[in-house]
Amino acid sequence: MITATYEVPWSEHLMERAESIAIGMTIGAWDDVHPLRQKELRAFRGEVGFVTQVSAEVGRFSIHYPVQNIKPTIGSLLTVVFGKLSLDGAIRLVGLDLPAEFTQHFPGPALGLPGLRAKFGVHHRPFVMSIFKRENGARLDEFTEAFEQQLAGGVDWIKDDEIFFHDDNAPLFERIQVARKLLDERLERTGQKGFYAPNLVGTPKEILGTARAAVEQGADGFLVSPYVVGLDILIDLRREGIEVPIIAHPAFVGGTIAPHPYGIAPDILLGQLPRLAGADIVLFPSPYGSLGMNRNLALAVHQRHIEPSRVPEVVSGPSAGIHAGLIAQLIEDFGYDIVVNAGSAIHGHPHGTEAGARVLMDTVREVCHEL
Amino acid sequence: MITATYEVPWSEHLMERAESIAIGMTIGAWDDVHPLRQKELRAFRGEVGFVTQVSAEVGRFSIHYPVQNIKPTIGSLLTVVFGKLSLDGAIRLVGLDLPAEFTQHFPGPALGLPGLRAKFGVHHRPFVMSIFKRENGARLDEFTEAFEQQLAGGVDWIKDDEIFFHDDNAPLFERIQVARKLLDERLERTGQKGFYAPNLVGTPKEILGTARAAVEQGADGFLVSPYVVGLDILIDLRREGIEVPIIAHPAFVGGTIAPHPYGIAPDILLGQLPRLAGADIVLFPSPYGSLGMNRNLALAVHQRHIEPSRVPEVVSGPSAGIHAGLIAQLIEDFGYDIVVNAGSAIHGHPHGTEAGARVLMDTVREVCHEL
Known part of the structure; x- marks a missing residue:
């Protein structure tokens, strides 16, 4: 039952x-x-x-x-x-x-937490992800420069902004090629692996077609907003053989998880269900920063990502307005099995994007005694 | 902008x-x-x-x-x-x-209100739709009998219950064939046209594949729950060349349209957007009956279905707990450009489903001076 x-x-x-x-x-x-x-x-x-x-x-x-x-x-x-x-x-x-x-009929994540830890060789600290900002209207050379800077700062993963749709000036497949090249170069230079998750958009049919083509072009990750497209798109992506990490963005879910007495508890909608359907990394509002979900609710979402289950654990991303000053608290509350995910704090750093990314990365290492 | x-x-x-x-x-x-x-x-x-x-x-x-x-x-x-x-x-x-x-980039309804009026020859009264009930576990002979009774009662359209998923005992394509045959027989006998809308379910990819195959099998309508699958599935269905009427069910949208101060106003989510994406008939809670949406909000949803727009008007279905006793009020408030949509009142009639359907149909005709 x-x-x-x-x-x-x-x-x-x-x-x-x-x-x-x-x-x-x-x-x-x-x-x-x-x-x-x-x-x-x-x-x-x-x-x-x-x-x-x-x-x-x-x-x-x-x-x-x-x-x-x-x-x-x-x-x-x-x-x-x-x-x-x-x-x-x-x-x-x-x-x-x-x-x-x-x-048993659900695919669950392609990699999930254990798969991502193994693939990226990151075992004793949270992952660190940088979010592109100012993508609307950006040219490919601007994208490339910002990508280089984020990588140089040492972050593990880089993802598009979820509001990035108009990419005529930096089309999807060109971004993927640039990212592929820069990631490969860094891997050779430093041994650090990473991936780039472009925003996967369109109708369900377009999303599935684009995902297939993008993987052929070398895409190694995707950002999806499954609460506007329907969580079952994740099942379809898995069944299509998409085995790269998928990041689920919480866009649009706010009205449904808003406080009592309506809607659905966030740990179900942002915790249990995207894990079952096939996300590898699930973003949700952290109790700090710019959105400020109630702390107990955010912890309950996180618990759903790592509790014992038939499908692998997923990487929990308590997000929005995260900056270096919040990392110790974030790790104290949520532990190591998360991704520290930041955008404005990185790109808004007074010494530029690379410095912003490095501060974030160094702070994570420091808190985890890796420095 | x-x-x-x-x-x-x-x-x-x-x-x-x-x-x-x-x-x-x-x-x-x-x-x-x-x-x-x-x-x-x-x-x-x-x-x-x-x-x-x-x-x-x-x-x-x-x-x-x-x-x-x-x-x-x-x-x-x-x-x-x-x-x-x-x-x-x-x-x-x-x-x-x-x-x-x-x-301009959205398909809008295949038929909409004007197309449905022309196709079904119903011009001076609301459409009348009967909802299957007790479908879970029903055998094909029970489905057939209930379909015959609903048709005999004179309703225009018949749709599945939105919670009907397990159809091993009365599989989709067999239901479509039964419905096709019975609808054709009635058309020949009485001249009255109708359609049957089975529940279109699955992942986005499954929905699109099933819809194509079902139309080939003679399907002449569909029920979709676009708020769980994502409204863009309607765009995909239209683009796939599905030109039969699509009924949009409001399942799951309650948390998002619930009263202030969160979420989205119902006239946007149940009125404006499904019309744009491609529904022909949009169901929502009426101010009466079992769900009881606030009257002004329900009227605002309806207004969105018929207000001037680039895409055709859609048929508005103020639903849930509708019975004959509410029809005069329903028509007074919402006018003729609606579908009177009932299930429990039809199947729960003391003299049976046919009598229940007939009472509903007769009441609509009576209120509209067609009797």
Whole structure:
């Protein structure tokens, strides 16, 4: 059974509401079904798990949904457990227990945390990623220069800004070639590996076609915003044989994970589901910096990225407004199994992008006693 | 320019915040860009439209985004205008002005309201659609019987339940064949046209493949839940040459359109965007019945479906818990350019599904003086 837990305003009629949901979201009706047919249909019927009052105002209940009712896609899962229900007044999805019988059909990350640690030889510190800024309108020579500077600063990975769509002046395949060349040069010079994740955009069909072509052109990573394109695009990318790291950006998810009493708990939507669908690196707002997610919620998201599961752990990216001054706190709270991901702090450094990247990298090494 | 309007808690520093967003979500940085380069980059730079205080607590501001920064997909649009911003505390997207320069790249509905009126010969009343219920676990003979009864009751269109995924006992292509045959028989007997919209499910790639194959098998309509799969799947379906009516189901959107101060106004997400992307019929919670969207918000969604625009009007489906007793009110509030869409009221009728469908159909005709 897939068990979903919900919070709603407490009411003495909560058991009736839960029972109506358990039937309504599975078998549609029950009492007027012939007893012989009931026997056959029982396997499709939802059941109430528990109903409880958690405070004077808040009630909580759980529903068990038969696994066979739900196709192994995130879309099908969300349509059943929080499709129509999402529109049913004040109701929030706060828990989702997915049995191996369901999760076994999902690809999970191509590399995940263990694969990325092995591939990049980074074992005793967080990864460090630099975000391109000012990409809109940038020419290829500007892209190249900024890429060189970020690399020279020693960061592991470099990704596009998620708002970078208009790339006529620095087209995707040309950026990939420049990045490939500069990464190879650095590898030869210093032994440090890295990758560049361009922003993978378009309709679902365009995204899949572009990803295939880009990998042929030497792409070794991608940035995707799966909350606008649908998380199942990650499943498709994995099934298409895309084995390079995919970074999931949280764009657009804010409205859905916003505080009670609506929407979905962030640890489900930013933690559990992108890991299952196939992201390797999952970005979310850190408790510090410019977006400031509630600390407990951010830690819960992180926990979902590294808790035991059938699919590999993913690299957790508590992001937005990260700068060197926050790194000690970030590592104290989240540990080493994260990516320190920064953009404005790097490019806005008074001594330039290379210096900004180096300060970030050195601070991470220092905190991790690598210096 | 694409103009997005936001509501946030009022602050005396709102102009600064708006300016920081206008730069941050477009060009990244401005003041430290060389004046000569500034000249070149000005075309990529966002601008603040207005900043105003609407009440003691609420401020409103607008940002103009250059059209060229945004690719013509819903995903790209939402990533720029409400991607990272959706995570920026209490902020709600309340308006979105899209110029023809942008919307011209979108397919819009295949048929829309005018095309559906012409195709089905229904001109002076709302369309009537019946929703399958109790589909999980149903056998093909049960599907056939329920389909016959709904048709016999005289409804125009019949659609799957959006939670219907496990169709081993009544597979998609077999359902389509049954529906095709029964619809053709009724057309010959009574002259009344109709269509059947099966639930189109899977990953984006699976959805596109299934849609093509299903149309070859005689499918003449589809139900899609675009808020879990991403609205751009509609663009892909249109581009694939799928010209049958597509019904957009609001599953999962509740968390994002929930009341202030987060998320997105429902008229944007359930009104403006699915019409642009390519839905023909857009379902949303009516102010009555079982979900009960705020009446003004539901009317605003409807208005978006029929207001003048570059793409055809779509059929508006104020839904959920609709029964005969609500039809007069529904038509008084929303007019004729809607689909009256019901499920439980039809199948739960004491004299059976056919009687339930007939009561609904007769009531619509009666209210519209067709009886």
